[in-house]
Amino acid sequence: MLVGFIILSLRTVAVISAVTVLLFISLRSVKSDDSISKEHIVEIRNLEFIPKELVAAPGDTIIWINHDIIPHTVTADDESWDSDLVEAEGQWQTLVKANMHETYFCRYHPSMKAKLRIVSR
Numbered sequence: 001m002l003v004g005f006i007i008l009s010l011r012t013v014a015v016i017s018a019v020t021v022l023l024f025i026s027l028r029s030v031k032s033d034d035s036i037s038k039e040h041i042v043e044i045r046n047l048e049f050i051p052k053e054l055v056a057a058p059g060d061t062i063i064w065i066n067h068d069i070i071p072h073t074v075t076a077d078d079e080s081w082d083s084d085l086v087e088a089e090g091q092w093q094t095l096v097k098a099n100m101h102e103t104y105f106c107r108y109h110p111s112m113k114a115k116l117r118i119v120s121r
């Protein structure tokens with residue numbers, strides 16, 4: 001009888017612990033979606049920025065990786081931000097700001113155009 005009660009209690013404790021852990025994990029993942037900044041990759045291939053439009057939030061980091069065999073730049077249309085030269089297989093990154101100019105191009109190849117869409121998270 002006592003042994004049965006102890007086993008039942010242990011099972012109850014185990015179930016409660018498992019539920020608590022699951023709840024903690026799910027709360028953490030909800031929180032991470034809200035507050036943890038993200039890292040985005042924009043690839044440069046064949047004279048194109050991929051993706052052409054990237055949605056990002058202030059505090060996120062965007063990394064441009066140049067997979068072409070020639071250098072490019074990542075330059076805001078109003079020139080308020082600029083990577084300068086990004087060598088072949090080189091990369092450049094910047095921190096997203098709320099008031100950042102959203103359209104950009106390459107100084108060497110003005111037909112290379114892309115945009116950011118900055119949203120608050």
Ligand SMILES: [Cu+2]
Nearest residue numbers: 072106108109
């Ligand atoms: Cu270019």
